[in-house]
Amino acid sequence: MNLNEKIRKATTHISQNEVLIFERSSAGKKAYKLPPLDVPDVDSAKLLGEQARADLGHMPEVSEIEIIRHYTRLSTWNYAVDHGMYPLGSCTMKYNARVNEVVARLMGLAEAHPYQPERVSQGALLIQQMLRVQLMEITGMDAITLQPAAGAHGELTGIMLIRAYLESQGNPRKKILIPDSAHGTNPATAAMAGYTVENLKSNAAGMVDIASLEAQVNEDVAALMLTNPNTLGVFEQEIHKIAEVLHAKGALLYMDGANMNALVGKVRPGDFGVDVMHLNLHKTFSTPHGGGGPGSGPVACKKILERFLPVPVLVTKPDGSLGFDYNRPQSIGRVRMFYGNFGMHVRALAYIMANGPDGLRQTTEDAVLNANYIRKGLEGNYDLPYKTPTMHEVVFSDRLQTPKGIKTGDIAKRLIDYGFHPYTVSFPLVVPGALMIEPTESESKASLDMFIEAMKDIAEEAEQHPEIITEAPHNTRISRLDETMAARKPVLRWKPQSEAAGK
């Protein structure tokens, strides 16, 4: 049969091969020219003595056109949001507006040194101040820091705030409760903040089980780290009870804001009992994911935690200008040098400005509408382990396909042939063989229809020609890679053939 007959979104086309940049290198090629030195030249051996470096080993020597072609060719081997739907659950792969990139590169902002005097940094400070105020309004919280560099870094900051607060009450406590559906960063964060992790089981609806929670919360529990909506895309309906149970025992509620794209403009975590939370500006607020970063993970909190926020804190000074306050004796200290990933702050503010209150609300509604539309479209073709209403993402399982030897990872690979980036594979762990799909608001009805159709076609292939799926992808530059070999004998850098062979 023709492997590609049902594929509508994509087709194969010629892409360029490209070697490693080191394999393009030859002595004497250059891609730079420095201006003439306008001060007397120096003898580096004399100035540096035995610290002087003789040579730079195998650093490449190439021309500018080769660099352009090299990276352009590499870029064409990537799938990206700009190509189409990227329904990677929990990652919120939404459109990255171009105006954000333009304003973040304006000279006065891009070239601002973090230590330049505050009086000639007022523009940058105002951007941070406006973003702080607007994020506090969006989350319903009282205070915020923009310092954390990514979501997991925000988690660490938030848990440290909790610890500092509890210490000020006389007892930091020992444990953090974490639901079994949580992101791996949550338990890893708790450990970094010196806490032990206790697992909290979900109930049949995929939500926190209040009775188990009540049984587990005691004077040893510092906090519950909760993602809401959780990783099943389910809103914790008894969130107010959860907060009450914790608060009654002196524990706090930390909210992982990874899924805030389901809530903005519709409900505010500060209103439903959350004490501290982080936001992922690279998810909810559209700053680009950049192939893995940079992110930005502001942490918003209630009044009781404000005095513990990282230094410095941005304040309005008596003369009305903006500046940093370093005198915060109860602060947890710095979590990063300077003031956070400012370039992401610029982009996030530009995103909020482009949307306004109506746009933000509509964005949330469309994100939830899209996930529900996919759920409706694929119910019946794929197993839906939790029937609880879906917010911004929907989690299916491969239970209907496994009898044919097809697993979620195989379906994902076949989806690549259909021209889509796969969903998140095998997560959350509470769903064996999970397919976690988050379309975001950036998909049109037509693109969702095409995705649903592709997923249905794959389900049909699973019945009739399972080998097509287990062998997928068929249309990519390379086929499935041997990950076991990569881990068993790690080759983590290039070496010239002579050296590699000699080893």
Added chain:
Amino acid sequence: MRYLPKSESDREVMLREIGARSIDDLFATIPAQYRLKRDLSIPRAYAESEIVEFFRQRAADCAQGYATFLGAGAYSHYRPVVIDSLVSRGEFFTAYTPYQPEIAQGTLQSIFEFQTMICELTGMDVANASMYDGSTGAAEALMMAARITGRHKSVVASSVHPEYREVITTYARYQGMPVSTIGYLKNGRVDLEALDKAIDNETAGVLIQSPNFFGTLEDVAAIGEIVHKKGALLIVSIAEAVSLGIVKPPAEADIVSMEAQSFGVPLGFGGPYCGVMATREKFVRQIPGRLVGETRDRNGKRGFVLTLSTREQHIRREKATSNICTNQALVALMCSIFMTVYGREGLKELAKHNLAKAHYAAEQFKKSGATLLFEGAPRFNEFVIQTKADPYTVNDKLLGQRIIGGFPLKKLYPELGNASLWCCTETTTKASIDKVAKEVAL
């Protein structure tokens, strides 16, 4: 809303398909008392033209186009235009972590090349795909040393960037990791005697920075000998990556923790930057963060994948080497392109320009009557001077001439009096150095 690809009728059709009467049905699981029944109190939606204008004004409210002598952990180097031209390709900046290698070979190969170039420059065997920045990277390096040695104490030189040390203090507090600080000598280098005394058989790692916060190059070999004699690991932090073009790599280090911002990353008011960690092959299973490795596909074709992920949070959860997930991939790509543009010869030449400019400036400032501190040890592109006048006063005068002066050290190193830290890069002109020389004389 111009980013949303749906008409009202699309929405209606979709709701009907789902079986919902209105969009509110889809939010019915949120308890009614918490649903927001008003607009968020934020400004109205702006047109694109208004957004551009707003940020242009904010940019104009910053020191746009000023000459700067600030370094201190963030360096003003020229950024070749091909960097932004290439990282602005949507295939790079609108992709995410390369979980699906068949459609992420571009990102994966570029990270593999980044890891290789960092190894070449630092002399280490392996480098990771990036950390948040140099400060958090330094803290994670100390934690890594504790995992490797099974010991729990740290020693940090006071000539390490003060903000790095603050971050380390924050991270160490809950790790049960006491951190002691050792001072510097008259030549700006680590006090080796104090170092020797500070290390005991519970010391896991010793962190130094070279060039250090004063711009002085440390005697890494001598430090390494003391550290290793006592079974601890040596971590060398490099905040000014361009120095590697002309300064010997820290061969005696067990872990190198770098801030690669100098390699083509905008100053950007402090971030995003690009931390990176490099180490010996034998320690690779304790390194935090993503690693890309080479492998083969089913047809024997070379390809790249994320590897050794059993170290990481999504597999190991609370037992992971770190909680890091998102890193600085696009910034690392900027660094890769920068390193490729300058390459084997250019990085050397570039570093030499930095060395020459800073040397000239230090000599000129000295001639005009400022005192040059920490003489007697080699420096790269930063140096410390003492002035008769308060450095804030000197800087005020320079600011009027659209020059941003050196970083005053009074608050962080009060023992140095009216000292300030000055940096010259290839972008610093002789004319601005000569102008400053007149002002520092006073």
